[in-house]
Structure formats: structure tokens, C-alpha cells
Amino acid sequence: MNVIMMGVVGSLVAGMLTGVGALGVFFFQQLSAKLENSLLSFAAGIMLAASFFSLILPSIEYGEQIFDSKNMAVIITIIGIMSGAVSLSLMHRYLPHEHFLSGQEGPDTQKITRIWLFVFAITLHNFPEGMAVGVGFAGGDISNGMSLATGIGLQNIPEGLAVSVSLLSIGYSKMKSFFIGFLTGLAEPIGGLFGSVAVSFAGPIMPWALAFAAGAMLFIISDEIIPETHRSGFQNLATFSLLIGFVCMMYLDATLG
Numbered sequence: 001m002n003v004i005m006m007g008v009v010g011s012l013v014a015g016m017l018t019g020v021g022a023l024g025v026f027f028f029q030q031l032s033a034k035l036e037n038s039l040l041s042f043a044a045g046i047m048l049a050a051s052f053f054s055l056i057l058p059s060i061e062y063g064e065q066i067f068d069s070k071n072m073a074v075i076i077t078i079i080g081i082m083s084g085a086v087s088l089s090l091m092h093r094y095l096p097h098e099h100f101l102s103g104q105e106g107p108d109t110q111k112i113t114r115i116w117l118f119v120f121a122i123t124l125h126n127f128p129e130g131m132a133v134g135v136g137f138a139g140g141d142i143s144n145g146m147s148l149a150t151g152i153g154l155q156n157i158p159e160g161l162a163v164s165v166s167l168l169s170i171g172y173s174k175m176k177s178f179f180i181g182f183l184t185g186l187a188e189p190i191g192g193l194f195g196s197v198a199v200s201f202a203g204p205i206m207p208w209a210l211a212f213a214a215g216a217m218l219f220i221i222s223d224e225i226i227p228e229t230h231r232s233g234f235q236n237l238a239t240f241s242l243l244i245g246f247v248c249m250m251y252l253d254a255t256l257g
Contacts, residue, residue, distance in 0.1 A: 003196060004134075004138065004200050006145060007133060007135070007136070007145065007196030008192050008196065010133045010146070010148075010192065011129075011130040011134055011149065011188045011192025011193075012188070012189035013149060014133055014149045014152045014156060014188055015130060015188030015189055017156040018157070018159060018160035018163075018181060018182060018185030018188075019181065019185055020156075021156060021160025021161040021162075021163075022160040022161065022164040022181030024161040025165055025167075025174050025177045025178050026174055028165055030165060030168070031166075033232040033234065034232075034234050034237065036165075036166075037228075037229040037230075037232060037234045038237055038241040039158035040158065040159065040225055040229050041225070041237075041238040041241035041242040041245065042241045042245040043155035043158050043159050043225070044229070044242050045246035045247075045248070046152070046248060047152070047155060047217045047221055047225075047245075048217075048242070049151070049245070049247075049253065050152060050249050050253070051217045051218050052214075053249070053250060053253040053254075054132070054136060055132055055135075055136075055210045055211065055217075056077060056210070056211060058136075058144060058210055059073075059076070059080060059207045059211040059214070060207070061073075063077060066204055073207060076207045076208055076211070077211040078211070079211070080208040080209070080211025081211045081212070081214055082215060083212050083215060084214060085215040085218060085219040087215075088128065088216045088220060092223070126184060126185060127191040128191060128220070129152045129156075129191065129217065130152075130188030130189055130191025130192040130194075130195070131191035131192065131194055131195035131209075131216075132152065132191075133145060133149045133191075133192050133195070134192035134193060134194065134196035134197075134199075135198075135206070135210050135213055136148040136210075137149075138196040146256050147256040150252055150256060151248075151252050152188075154248070154249075155245065156188075160182070160185065161181075163180075163181045163184060164177040164180070165177070226238075226242075
């Protein structure tokens, strides 16, 4: 129960940092495409490094301990990665949602208010991130959970800013934009509870759960964040912002994990 609580609290703190970023709506009327692409790419870099260093590599290590076979550990990790990616792909296909730049996706979006389209989209992003933190703590490796929570919390700050200012730009008040930006971070403790409970009561699924969370995050990075940050002509800046985010998370993992 202690690791479950740590998973929930860690993912809650990471999610609350979305609200810290959302506070920026009271100081910025709008973000330039250049700055927005940089912020989102930085967040993607953190997610990318977390996927490899805090999820995929530990997945293989746990798999070796459980199955006493590196080959089996790698196969389980591959299955987990693909399961996570396919699950997010199906959610993107069948849940109505909206991207900030490319517009609406999914069925019957015209009958759903735009605010809920944004909430659906952001929930798709934040749930697997929270699950990753929960799984990280549930394995008993507190330092790994701490590095994951820190890294994902840091990437939530620019994400919260980008989300709330985008809402402001389409006509919502500053208070409502802040509140919605803050609210989206609450998907993370739900994911954290799900991940930590699942692993705590079914330890052998740990390698698969870590890899599943990694696959979900890799799907988000490749399918949504990178394409959207490369639409406005700032591809080179976006690439280096992603690399900066990557090395920041790599440093956190190496020093905290």
C-alpha cells in the first residue's frame, strides 16, 4: 500500500505542475508559434528520455529477474511497447478529440463542445504519463519513480502553459483557461493509481506495464507532438528543443534514478 500511495502522490504532484504552467495565462495573452513549438518539443524530449531510461531499460531488467532469461525479457518489453502504442492509436481513432494545430479528429465531434474536445485530447496525453509514474514507484525502485515524477512534472509546466494560452486565444476567459489547464493535470494521478495498483497486485506484469507506458508515450511523441511542432517552419528549433528536453531528463535519471 505504501508504494501505491507513493505512485498516486508522485503522479499527483507531477500533474499539479500542469497548473503551475497554466498560471502563465495571467501573464501571456498569446504564445508565438516559435515559442509554443519550442515548449512542446522540450516536453516531448523529456517524455522520450523517460520512455527509454526510466521505462524500457527497467522493463528489461525486471523481466530478466522474473523470467531468468534476457531473451524473454526483451520479448515481453517489445509486446508491452506495441500494446501501449496500439492502445493509444485506438483511443485516438475512436475518441473524439482536437489537436491545437491540425484540428478535430474522431467521430461526431460537432455535437461535442470544443472545451470537451480539448479535455479528451489532453487526457489522452496525461493518463499514460501518470501511469508511468505509478508503475515506476510500484516496482519498489523509489529513485526511478522520483526521476520519472520529476521529469514528467517538468514537462507538464510548458504543456500547461501552452494549453491554457491556446484556450485563451479561442475566446475563453483567463480564469477558465487556467482552471481547465489545471484540471487536465488531474488525469495523471488517475493513471498513477491505475498503474501502481495493477503492478502491486500482479508483480509479474511489471515488465509489461513499464513497456506499455513507454509505448503509449512514444506514440504520443511520434504521432502528435513532433508533427504539430514541425508545421510552422521552426523544425530546426523544435528538434533542438526536443534534444534539450531529452538530455535534461537523461541527467535527472542518471543522478536521481
